[in-house]
Amino acid sequence: MTADTDYSVPGVATETFVELLNDPRLAIPDAVKEAAKKVSFDGTAVPFLCVPSKFAEAIAAVKGLEAAFAGAIAQQRFNVDAGQVVIDTDHAALFVFSAFSTTLNGKPSLDRAASAHLRDTDIHDSGKHRYRQMATNIYKTKDGRYFHLHGSMNARPSMTMVGVDPERTEITDAEEIRKIYGDAVAKWNAEDIDKAANEEYRQAGTICYTWDEFKQLEQGKAIINCPIYELSEVAPTPPVAWPPATKQMALSGIKVLELTRVIAGPAVGKGLAEHGATVLRITSSTLPDLGILNPDLSQGKYNADLNLKTPEGKRILAELIKDADVFIDGYRPGCVAGLGFGREQVRKLNPNIIHVRENCYGWHGPWQGRSGWQQVSDCLTGLSRVFGESLGLDEPVVPIFPNSDFGAGASGLVGAMHALYLRATKGGVFDLDLSLSYYNVFLMGLGTYPDEVYAKVKTKVPLRHDWDMTTSLPIVIPELVVARPDVFMSPKFWHTLDAPALSGKIRTVAPVIKFSGPIEVIVQRGPVQNGDDPAEWPKA
Numbered sequence: 001m002t003a004d005t006d007y008s009v010p011g012v013a014t015e016t017f018v019e020l021l022n023d024p025r026l027a028i029p030d031a032v033k034e035a036a037k038k039v040s041f042d043g044t045a046v047p048f049l050c051v052p053s054k055f056a057e058a059i060a061a062v063k064g065l066e067a068a069f070a071g072a073i074a075q076q077r078f079n080v081d082a083g084q085v086v087i088d089t090d091h092a093a094l095f096v097f098s099a100f101s102t103t104l105n106g107k108p109s110l111d112r113a114a115s116a117h118l119r120d121t122d123i124h125d126s127g128k129h130r131y132r133q134m135a136t137n138i139y140k141t142k143d144g145r146y147f148h149l150h151g152s153m154n155a156r157p158s159m160t161m162v163g164v165d166p167e168r169t170e171i172t173d174a175e176e177i178r179k180i181y182g183d184a185v186a187k188w189n190a191e192d193i194d195k196a197a198n199e200e201y202r203q204a205g206t207i208c209y210t211w212d213e214f215k216q217l218e219q220g221k222a223i224i225n226c227p228i229y230e231l232s233e234v235a236p237t238p239p240v241a242w243p244p245a246t247k248q249m250a251l252s253g254i255k256v257l258e259l260t261r262v263i264a265g266p267a268v269g270k271g272l273a274e275h276g277a278t279v280l281r282i283t284s285s286t287l288p289d290l291g292i293l294n295p296d297l298s299q300g301k302y303n304a305d306l307n308l309k310t311p312e313g314k315r316i317l318a319e320l321i322k323d324a325d326v327f328i329d330g331y332r333p334g335c336v337a338g339l340g341f342g343r344e345q346v347r348k349l350n351p352n353i354i355h356v357r358e359n360c361y362g363w364h365g366p367w368q369g370r371s372g373w374q375q376v377s378d379c380l381t382g383l384s385r386v387f388g389e390s391l392g393l394d395e396p397v398v399p400i401f402p403n404s405d406f407g408a409g410a411s412g413l414v415g416a417m418h419a420l421y422l423r424a425t426k427g428g429v430f431d432l433d434l435s436l437s438y439y440n441v442f443l444m445g446l447g448t449y450p451d452e453v454y455a456k457v458k459t460k461v462p463l464r465h466d467w468d469m470t471t472s473l474p475i476v477i478p479e480l481v482v483a484r485p486d487v488f489m490s491p492k493f494w495h496t497l498d499a500p501a502l503s504g505k506i507r508t509v510a511p512v513i514k515f516s517g518p519i520e521v522i523v524q525r526g527p528v529q530n531g532d533d534p535a536e537w538p539k540a
Contacts, residue, residue: 009046009056013061026227028068029072031075032065032418032421033068035067035072035082040086040196043060043091044089046456047093048457049096052387052445054443054448059406059410061315063512066513069417070250072421074519076421077242080519083314083515083516084515085514085515086514093487097400097406099293100402100510101488102296104117105117108474109295118292118295121285122291123286126153130157130171130172130174130177131169131170132166134178134181135164135181136155137178138208138379138465139465140182140185140395141185141188141193143189145208146190146208146395147185147188147194148376148379148398149197150203150373152203153290154372161200161203162187164180166532169232183449202371204360204372205376206376209379210382211385217525221365222362223362223438228407228411228438229415229418229432229434231430231431231432235429237351237429239426241424244540247276248520250275251540254276256277256328257279258279258330259330260328260330260358261287261289262373262405263406270297270301270353272326272416273419274523276520279300279301280535281486282304282306282317283304284305284313291530296506296509296527297507299523301527302522302525304535320535321341324350324353325354326353327346328356328358328412330356332369354423355431356415356433358433359436359437360376374402374403377436377437378440379398381441387399390512397464400472400476404440407436408435408436408439457483493510498526500526504524511523
């Protein structure tokens, strides 16, 4: 695709990459900056995602950091030059919605026809019925504002809060359902429903703010200057030697315990696995999960079922922690700690472990303990308002792709590699904090496309505030495929994996990074389902 504009996605990605490398808040090591000299960017000049914000440039820059850390680790660990890396910005852009473009046996993996092969993890039946699904959506309030209601993985509390009967699942017409929820939310003022959701019912949800409004919030002021991840050395130690490696992969032999759900946390683990780490995700059949995301986000991992509310489950997890290098907590702030596995508790079991935690609102400010999702962060930080206004609307519209989820996951991967590198070279005990809203603050700081650039990719779909992602994505993705078959059919950007645990094969976005030298970045294991593996570290 040719461009008749001076704008260049790879050019802006390069500039953003350099800014991240030199961000004093990240304190990137000199050896990583040296490795970064072998990272470059390519791709078409014009973006293809139908959003005004610079999704492709942001994620490509973060992927560049990932490549630089992998190169520096390979040099330090194996005394090997990993070689050159060219980050294709089109490939990187695919990453931000990879779970939604993955196919299982030729069908979209989120479709019911494909998900028939997947174990049912929707124990509250919130995803099975359109009526309950649409508890997750933006609706207008009595005072003329907009509120993103969120049903999470059990829609009943949010439905009950606004006065919608949770059991009328025989209603399937989307417009009728929108009216039911719209009428219910219209009885509330925005501040009142926000307080009820977050403080009384402890459900995710937020008022849809503009960027300027967000910056004036106490929460906005608390995180506006946070980098894409916060890495803290909490205690000095001698350097910790790398474990024995079985492959020429930057993180071969590293063990990662992943206690996460949905996208951002699992994306951290997926990325670590692509660099050779052994990643064991812990799930529980007693908790709801989005198992439909497993075809993409469980690639390369092991998955074991543990009930951490039982003494036996706690005992097994404690034993696993003793041999782990990285512990990822992606649940609502405080939940895992309440089960006996907070930072201090985990460190008593393993003093050198790198502790990673991920949330929606950031780890400072009055709302840091709130539950949240990608849509909530997008509405909190003003991103949804930017998208709505770019469509000519005076209302927020969630920008289709789960960008802040995947972006926070990619940032967390970089942060974990940063911590592992420092632990091996200078020593130290490290905490890593990441957040959907840290990533959105970074993205908003990049601004939006010039009008003439955005005009080339602006969607023709008549989106509006109360079109949830399950409505918009199935319409918008085919539009993108028609517009850019070179991206969606490129064998460089996609790969096919055997997935016996899912009864077939998946086609999904391939790892974005590929070194010209001997260091591999690959998926070593097909995707699995929850509880497919024993709760033990696999033997090398």
